[in-house]
Amino acid sequence: TMTWFDPVPGHTNSIAPGKRVLWAGAPTLLTRNGAPFLAVGAPGGRKIMSAVAQTIVNVVDFGDGPQDAVNRPRVHDEGEGLLVDSRISERVRRELADLGHTVQLKEETLMSAWFARPQAILVGDDGQLRGGVDALKPAVAIGY
Numbered sequence: 001t002m003t004w005f006d007p008v009p010g011h012t013n014s015i016a017p018g019k020r021v022l023w024a025g026a027p028t029l030l031t032r033n034g035a036p037f038l039a040v041g042a043p044g045g046r047k048i049m050s051a052v053a054q055t056i057v058n059v060v061d062f063g064d065g066p067q068d069a070v071n072r073p074r075v076h077d078e079g080e081g082l083l084v085d086s087r088i089s090e091r092v093r094r095e096l097a098d099l100g101h102t103v104q105l106k107e108e109t110l111m112s113a114w115f116a117r118p119q120a121i122l123v124g125d126d127g128q129l130r131g132g133v134d135a136l137k138p139a140v141a142i143g144y
Contacts, residue, residue, distance in 0.1 A: 040120045044117040049116055050076045068132070070132070073088045083106050086105050109136065
């Protein structure tokens with residue numbers, strides 16, 4: 001829709017003839033041995049991609065179930081400062097700053113939108129579907 005464009009000329013998402021709006025949707029389906037095992041998606045505009053990627057890392061690399069994977073604290077970076085979930089430890093925040101990041105501490109609440117809101121459905125080895133939703137926002141994960 002036109003509301004997704006930037007009305008200011010010269011920006012990545014500015015209105016121009018024949019231009020398509022930047023869309024950050026990242027509905028993702030991971031497979032294992034040719035069969036689906038994880039579906040992840042999120043509302044959240046430009047913050048969707050980082051939330052989906054972090055949820056996948058939490059499942060694949062850390063072995064989280066879908067609920068734990070979507071509930072872990074998140075970070076988001078678009079180059080103008082690193083948004084860091086307030087649930088991330090002070091030690092990690094200091095280490096990020098020491099690496100040169102401009103850490104912007106953000107507290108996600110029911111009414112805020114600092115980060116995207118991922119949902120995930122995991123297909124267990126037994127074939128059972130297990131869902132996970134962001135516990136800070138009204139949401140549901142439905143699989144069939």
